[in-house]
Amino acid sequence: MVVFFLQEMSELPPSYDRLILMVVDGLPAEFILGKGDQPPTKAVMEAMPYTQSLLSNGTSIGYHAKAAPPTVTMPRYGFWCDWGFLDVALNFNTQAFLDDNLLGQFHRIGWKMVMHGDETWIKLFPGVFARHDGVTSFFVKDTTEVDYNVxxxxxxxxxxxxWNILVFFF
Structure with missing residues (x-):
């Protein structure tokens, strides 16, 4: 069971005392991580030097999450299974996610979490974040408004x- 595992692991001294989880929705992973065995293009590396420096010196880990259509907010947060088009409709009235999940586990062992980003996270995980600022991504005028708000x-x-975990969802 995951709870037991995390409680046991919490007895070990952590390598780091804080974690920043930054999710950039819609950014192709190939732009940052490269494709296959190939590194990102020179243009991308020059356009995002800080991000590339974090990845190259080992202080950051890039992860490519793969999604299958339909892609709606709720399934993106680690609930990978066979989603149907009904889930798209149900996504607009997001309810608390009560199944076992990583954020819930961190909350149970006393980690303080802060979230800035898509308000759906607040609806999915009520009471988990010590502080949050949820922004809507449905009624924006441009492609930078949500990024600025986060x-x-x-x-x-x-x-x-x-805080121990800081979540930014762009």
């Missing part, structure tokens, strides 16, 4: 010392 908290959160 990233405006970055400087303040990086100096705050009251």
């Amino acid at each position: 990233s405006r908290h970055l400087k303040a959160e990086l100096v705050a010392e009251d």
Whole structure:
């Protein structure tokens, strides 16, 4: 059982005292991680030097999550199974996700989590985040509005010392 595993693991001294989970929805992983055995293009590496430096020096880990259609918000958060088109309709009235999940496990062992991003996370995991600022992505005028609403908290959160996990969902 996952709860037992995390409780046992929580007795070990952590390698790091904080984790930042940054999810960039809609950004092709190949742009950052390359494709297959090939590294990203020179243009991408030059356009995102900080991100590339974090990946190359080992302080960051890139992960390519693969989704199958239909892609709706709720299935993106780690609930991989056979989704149907009914799930697209149900996604608009998101309810709390009560099945076992990683955020719930971290919450149970006392990790403090902060989230800035898509308000669906707050609906899926009510009471899990010590602090949050949910933004809607449905009624935006451009492709940068959500990014600004999420990233405006970055400087303040990086100096705050009251969290173990910081989730940014762009």
